[in-house]
Amino acid sequence: DSHVHIESSMTQPSEYAKAVMPHGITTVIADPHEITNVCGEDGLEFMLKSAKNIPLDVNLMLPSCVPATPFEHTGANLDAKTTQKLAPKFFGIGEMMNYPGIVSGDDETLGKLCLDIIDGHAPLLSGHELDAYTSAGIKTDHECSVVEEMTEKISKGIWCLLSEKFYFLFLPANSESKDVCEVFPEIPYSVGPEKTDSPCFQVVQRFCLFRKA
Numbered sequence: 001d002s003h004v005h006i007e008s009s010m011t012q013p014s015e016y017a018k019a020v021m022p023h024g025i026t027t028v029i030a031d032p033h034e035i036t037n038v039c040g041e042d043g044l045e046f047m048l049k050s051a052k053n054i055p056l057d058v059n060l061m062l063p064s065c066v067p068a069t070p071f072e073h074t075g076a077n078l079d080a081k082t083t084q085k086l087a088p089k090f091f092g093i094g095e096m097m098n099y100p101g102i103v104s105g106d107d108e109t110l111g112k113l114c115l116d117i118i119d120g121h122a123p124l125l126s127g128h129e130l131d132a133y134t135s136a137g138i139k140t141d142h143e144c145s146v147v148e149e150m151t152e153k154i155s156k157g158i159w160c161l162l163s164e165k166f167y168f169l170f171l172p173a174n175s176e177s178k179d180v181c182e183v184f185p186e187i188p189y190s191v192g193p194e195k196t197d198s199p200c201f202q203v204v205q206r207f208c209l210f211r212k213a
Helices: 013-023 033-039 041-050 080-089 099-103 127-135 147-155 164-170 180-186 199-212
Strands: 027-030 057-062 092-096 118-120
Touching (some): 013 041, 041 057, 099 127
Parallel strands (some): 027 057, 057 092, 092 118
16 A cells, blocks of 8 residues: 555554455555654654554655644644654655645755655646656655546656546546446556556556456
8 A cells, every 4th residue: 555644544553454454455655644743753653663563564654744734733843854863764755745835945845855755745736836846856646636637747757646536537427337447447558658567557457357357
């Protein structure tokens, strides 16, 4: 699972593993920004310790937006200096929701992008603003709401994390299909630069073949 907030399940990693592993999930990229919003560095340390010595491979991202907006009243504030201090413990930088800060070149926001792997969160961002966002080194996005948005992001080097909602973008508005395997053939092969060689599409295709078989 390429993007998940384990604490949103109201369980710790060991219990979360019991719930998802029987369904074939062996590895997760987890962004603990919700527990960090409440508990700060103590929450991060709890998640790091709880993710050890369990059968699920948990790769924790370091939250980049704590708080998510300057209007929130939260239990912590992870600035760029703190982010850089904590970064070596983590798999990458969690979803950068502050895309206005990236696009405007805000030094404090850019200072948080201190690891090679950086997840994005930029709904409907396009054009030169998307160029600025990707040039900061952000690698992924999981917030596409229309097909054109997804194809533009892929064309500019963004890995679009595919969730169920992505597949149903390709169906007619009056479709009643609820099965990803029915939707997959409707996805045009031109959506990605590598077409059907894309690892994400290969995984889904094999899953569909297995289901149909």
